[in-house]
Amino acid sequence: QNYLDDPTASxxxxxxxxxxxxxxxxxxxxxxxxxxxxxxxxxxxxxKDVEEYIKFKQRKRRLYGIIGFLLFAILLALTFIFIFIFxxxxxxxxxxxxxxxxxxxxxxxxxxxDPLPSSCPNILKRSSWNAVRYKIRKNLTLPVTDIVxxxxxxxxxxxxxxxxxxxxxxxxxxxxxxxxxDDIGFNFLLCDNSDDQQQIYTGRGWKFTGAHCIDYNPxxxxxxxxxxxxxxxxxxxxxxLIQCGIKKGDIMTNxxxxxxxxSRSIYEYYLQxxxxxxxxxxxxxxxxxxxxxxxxTSSLKK
Numbered sequence: 619q620n621y622l623d624d625p626t627a628s629x630x631x632x633x634x635x636x637x638x639x640x641x642x643x644x645x646x647x648x649x650x651x652x653x654x655x656x657x658x659x660x661x662x663x664x665x666k667d668v669e670e671y672i673k674f675k676q677r678k679r680r681l682y683g684i685i686g687f688l689l690f691a692i693l694l695a696l697t698f699i700f701i702f703i704f705x706x707x708x709x710x711x712x713x714x715x716x717x718x719x720x721x722x723x724x725x726x727x728x729x730x731x732d733p734l735p736s737s738c739p740n741i742l743k744r745s746s747w748n749a750v751r752y753k754i755r756k757n758l759t760l761p762v763t764d765i766v767x768x769x770x771x772x773x774x775x776x777x778x779x780x781x782x783x784x785x786x787x788x789x790x791x792x793x794x795x796x797x798x799x800d801d802i803g804f805n806f807l808l809c810d811n812s813d814d815q816q817q818i819y820t821g822r823g824w825k826f827t828g829a830h831c832i833d834y835n836p837x838x839x840x841x842x843x844x845x846x847x848x849x850x851x852x853x854x855x856x857x858x859l860i861q862c863g864i865k866k867g868d869i870m871t872n873x874x875x876x877x878x879x880x881s882r883s884i885y886e887y888y889l890q891x892x893x894x895x896x897x898x899x900x901x902x903x904x905x906x907x908x909x910x911x912x913x914x915t916s917s918l919k920k
Contacts, residue, residue, distance in 0.1 A: 738862035739855065741806070741818045747783040750790060752801035756827040761870040764838035765860060765900075766831045766911060767888055768804065769847055769881035777845050779817065782809035785844060786819055793829075803829040808855050809844040816845070816855035824868045831911035834876060839869065847884045853891055857898050874901045876909045 734741065770789070777785070786809065790802035802821045805828045810817040821842070822828050830840030841859070843852060863869035875892075877885025889906055892898055902909065 734862060735865045737865065739815065739818060739858040741820060741859070741862075744820050744823075747786045747819055749787075749802070750794065752822075753794075754800045755822070758825055758827050759837065760825070760868050761863075762838050762868065762873070763870050764834055764874045764876050764909075765869065766834055766838050766840045766876045766878060767856075767881060767885050768830060768840060768842045768878050769884040770807075770842045770844045777810055778812045779810050782807075782817065782819065782844065785809065786821075789842075799829050801829070803840065804842040805830075805839040806859060807842045807844060808847075808852055808859075811845050811849060811851055814851075815858075816849070816851040818855055818859055824863065824866065831876070831878060834911045838876065839863065843884065848887055853888070856888070857892070857895075860898060872899070872901050874909055875903075876911055879910050879912050 770785075786802070786807055789804075789807075793799045793803055794801065804821040805823060805826075807819045807821055808816050809819060821840075824839075827835055828838070828840040829835060830842075831838065834840075841856065843856070846852060860869060860873075864871055864873075875885075875889065877889075885908070889902075889908070892900075893903060893906060895903075
């Protein structure tokens, strides 16, 4: 109107603006308001995942620990089983055996398999008279210092090889069953006058302690003589056996000849017979001094 009245007048225009809300802005605000809630929920889930992971690791460690312990226990058990089977049981089997079965060559029941010096007489092994296997053996300290003579009475003056086998087996059976000894008591036995030379039979042999004379068992060889002990055959067999033991190193050169109180006559006879023998020398040869031993049930069972 002013312009119409006066064209040079300035125009004043007033525009009234009203505030209005933009739907997009509302949407953005709504999204912005939901963001903290989503963030809180995500953080809570992350915490739960961490806790579950920690628990999982703990369970895993416990499981590994249990598996490790079981493996250790199994290895320990196998070790003990191995030691028992291959060490303890093996040693126990070597040390003691209570088999009372007839001896054969395969049983390795004979005294030793070492070859004898060429000058030694023929010495029959335990298998030659079908010996029952010994229970326990104790090693002798070699060379022995004493030789003990025993006269085994109540036998025929002249006996064949089969007679000797029967008699020696009878002695062993009586000593092992009735007297409960570990084996026949003598180291060697002389028997059989039917041949050119009296036969020598192995009892406990060179290396193992006999059971024939108290106090002398651990340091002597016990020799039992069956049949006619005063015959030349018997004396020669005894002498050749002692000389063989000396050459083997199992009998001391200057040994002592000992008698058994139940065999006085044979001991006195042997002392007198060998008194001037230069091939067989012993400590009480010149003096003719007598040494006696006495049997004892307790000592003979050793």
